[in-house]
Amino acid sequence: MHPQLNYEVVNVFAESPWGGNPLAIVPDADALDSVTMQLIARQFNLSETVFICSPDEGSEHVARLRIFTPDHEMPFAGHPTIGASSWLHQHLNLPNTFTLQTNAKTVVIHHNEGVYRLTLSGYAAQDCSFSNEHLATALHLHTNDFAAPARWMNTGTWQLIVPLNSAAAVNRAQPNLAALLDPNVDAVHLNIYLWHETDNEVTSRYFFNMDQSVIEDPGTGSACCNLGAWAHAAGLAPLSWHITQAASINRPNHLYLNVNELGEIQVGGRVMPFATGQFLLP
Secondary structure, eight states: OOOEEEEEEEEETOSSTTOSEEEEEEOSOTTOOHHHHHHHHHHHTSSOEEEEEOOOTTOOOSEEEEEEOSSOEESOOHHHHHHHHHHHHHHTTOOSEEEEEOSSOEEEEEEETTEEEEEEOOOEEEEOOSOHHHHHHHHTOOGGGBOSOOEEEESSSEEEEEEBSOHHHHHHOOOOGGGGOOTTSOOSSOEEEEEEEETTEEEEEEEEEETTEEEEESOOHHHHHHHHHHHHHTTOOSEEEEEEESGGGTOOEEEEEEEOTTOOEEEEEOEEEEEEEEEEOO
16 A cells, blocks of 8 residues: 555635646645655646645744745745645634744735735845846847846845836746856846836736746746835835736736835735645655
8 A cells, every 4th residue: 555645736826717826735744755745846747836844843833834846945935835824724723823934934924805925024135247238138128128127136035026117028028047147146046027017016927947948937926025025125115016927828826915114025815726636655
């Protein structure tokens, strides 16, 4: 007999069927080692898989999250944190406010009427060393498509946040990520977030590299956190923005971003169940 392990697949940041970003959730994962977690994430081949583990002994946190892409573990990611929060809240009959541990930091979770929000504070920023001419070439855009300087931001993971001056420019971009490796930033895996805001409505797209390929992720909570950090550093807080991501690839995601003057960043969205199952461990 092979040991069996339950899993669920949900769509995070979804507000319609087939929308959102798919996420595999593996609860009760304490018995799995890192190698097995990585193999399971590769088997699912989704942008991320989250493993729910016991919190540190003596802590008041609900769980510790381990987050894997098909080829590496991430210190923090938004859509796995939101998806795991929904699963924990519903299965453990939790209150509407609780905390989770990630490898990067503690995350506070709030639930209200079906929307799960994570709250972070503290971020690092670093100027982008590339000229607008180089960025334009790497993104297949024009130099006049940029609305403000691109910056590297880190609320849990480094990402290049690039403000553009129109939704059309966001949708027109075709990144060459190899041209965007920045030797001045400690970013092992390249991630880039393109966005445009008008009247508190944001159009965005997110790209990352995996196995020498450029992948577009449909819904990215960590990048939304870093957008909030960029906006705070730019003096735009307080703010309340609605982000639509990946509508251009027919996979609409809806995220809600709030940032206050102190730099507290809150990102949230809804979670829709999709599938449940079991897999057999060797």
